Amino acid sequence: MPPASTAPPERAPFVCAGRIANAMRITALDEAAESLGLRVGQGLAEARAICAKLDVIEADPAADRALLKAIADWCDRYTPLVALDGEDGLMLDITGCAHLFGGEERLIRDVDHRLTAFGFAVRISVGPTPGLARACSRFGGPQRVAPSDMAAALAPLPIAALRLETQTVMDLARVGLKTIADLLAAPRPPITRRFGSGPMLRLDQALGREGEPISPRRHLPLLSAERRLAEPIMTEDQVLDLAGRLAAGLKTSLEARGEGGRLFELLVFRVDGRVFRIEVGASAPLRDATRIRALFEERLSVLQDELDAGFGFELVRLNVLLSESFDDAQPALADETNDREDLTRFLDQVAARLGERALRLPVSLASHWPERATLHAPVSDASKSLDLVPPQTQKAARTVRGLRPLRLLDRPEEVEVMSAVPDGPPASFRWRRVQRRVLRAEGPERVAPEWWVDDEDSPPRDYFRIEDTEGQRFWLYREGLYERRTVRPSWFLQGFFA
Incomplete structure (x- = not known):
């Protein structure tokens, strides 16, 4: 009796299909299906005729988008500037971040290794411009391009790598311009007159002659501190202890700016790639690490069931998203300051546990009509607005409002x-x-x-x-x-x- 084979079973080519223009068409495919000559946009009936064993699953754009956003959250470990690039790509601005991972090559290997371990097939390229990096990653260019090699890396790639409209790519192909090398050698004025400014603008952006900013998904934090862990942590107390230590580390930076934090964000990266974002706000500028830790403790008491440690957390980061000028209290006003701190501590704890809209105050607006004269704002914002109004004005306002119903x-x-x-x-x-x-x-x-x-x-x-x-x-x-x-x-x- 022959020995049983231990080789893994051969997997059928895999595609996703969705209804486009009243026909089922391929929306995504794996490398095995691509090697058979199948392509995105091809009719499903035609694809089945080419490969009878084709494995087809219905496309789910909403789930794909949610997965891409989850991967974008995971990529925050490398840089806070992460942008979505179409329906299946991400753009990371790693300027000033690569050295933290041992250089660009080691960063590329780390991203590739981790995402491959999660079961994703990825193509990664690093270049001086977003357009160049995107073209190389999507159309088989070099994985890493130096500034001096930009034109050489782009030249063999197809015109479609410049993110032009499909019709423009077809029109350029009709006149013999099929690769970027053809466009580099062509005179600019005739190309612009016949095809518009798009082709040359995209070429200049890829070569760094024109600027092309990246629009990140999230605002860049004002201050940030993180701790990468050699051994994953599992408990909520360990997460809170790290949050307190990171807050203590940010205190010096806040003091140097003469500010205190008003909005804090705690990012907890789980080993399997999931990222938890926890935000807490303060009704007054805050530097005290103990109070910041207490705010996250209140918030986590509500999210305890949602913060699943799984196999543990490997990275914890604390961001300051919003800050304001911090006024040190005078000794003569110690009692008044303590009373105010007790009030702000109470407000912060309630907001952290129940949400910032749990406590609201009416704030006067500049309007004649009574229904537009007030707005119920979160107490942290409302109290700030009242602090900016002189006491005489507040008294006059209360006198006028006495004639109005409550x-x-x-x-x-x-x-x-x-x-x-x-x-x-x-x-x-x-x-x-x-x-x-x-x-x-x-x-x-x-x-x-x-x-x-x-x-x-x-x-x-x-x-x-x-x-x-x-x-x-x-x-x-x-x-x-x-x-x-x-x-x-x-x-x-x-x-x-x-």
Whole structure:
């Protein structure tokens, strides 16, 4: 009896297919399918005729996009400047970062080794410009290109490597321009006149003659500190201890800037590639490592079930995303400072556990209309806005607001009003099917439309403070004037007094 074979079974060529223009077409394929002559955009029926054993799975663009974003998060370990490049690529700006990994070649090997271990087939190229790196990685160019070799690396690649429109590539091919070498040798003015500025602009960008910025997915942090671990950590306490140490390391940098952090981000990289992002905010600029650790502890107490350690965490990073000027407290104001710190500590703990919108305060806005005069902002932002207003102004504002109700409806509700005189206060009104007789009325208080926001035909409002025979107090307004355009103005109920 012959010995059993230990070789792995041969895998069938694999493609993804989706409906495009009322036909099933290939959207992605592996190298085995590509070696058979199959291509993206080819009809599925034609592909099956070429390879009867073709393994087909339905395309899922949303899942592909989510996977690409997850890989982009994982690539944050190399540089914070990571951008999506189309539907199946990433662009990393490693300027000033490669030396942290032993140089560009070792960085390339590290990325290739890790992603291959995750089961991905990747093509990586490093070049002086984004256009050059993209062209080489997608069209078989060198893996690493020096600035002096840019033209030589681009020359043998097809015109399509310059990210031109398909029709432009076809038009260039009709006149014999099929490779970038052909375009390099062609005179520029005729090419621009016939095909527009696109071909030469893309060529100049790839060669570094024109700038081409990378648009990263996330904003670059103001300050950052990280710890790469020789042995993965498993527990939440270990993560928090590292967060506290990293916060202590950032304190010196914040002091040098004369600032404190307002928004912090903790990144935890799991061994299998998953990345957890945890954000906490502070209601006042913060440097104290103990308090920063406590904020993350509050946040993790809510996310405990979601922060699955798996096989452990291998990298922890702390970013300062937002900072503000930090004012050191004077000794004479120690008691007042302690009271304020207790308040901010409470606000920060509640926001970290329940979210920043759990506590909100009304903030005055520059608007005549009551429904647009206030905004309920998170307490951290609202308290900051109040700190910028002088005490005299706050007192005056409270005096004016004393004439306004504390409770407003989400939107004014129309009421039926009877008045003794057309332009006088209501004698009675009907709201929500209940007729109410007016005992006292004060007003009117006229509010004009905002000419810089509202239409010029918007009517003014006359507001009245009303008390009915049952002692309930209402805030009504009449929209429009009898003597101007409107024959019968409308009445609305907007709020209630205590």
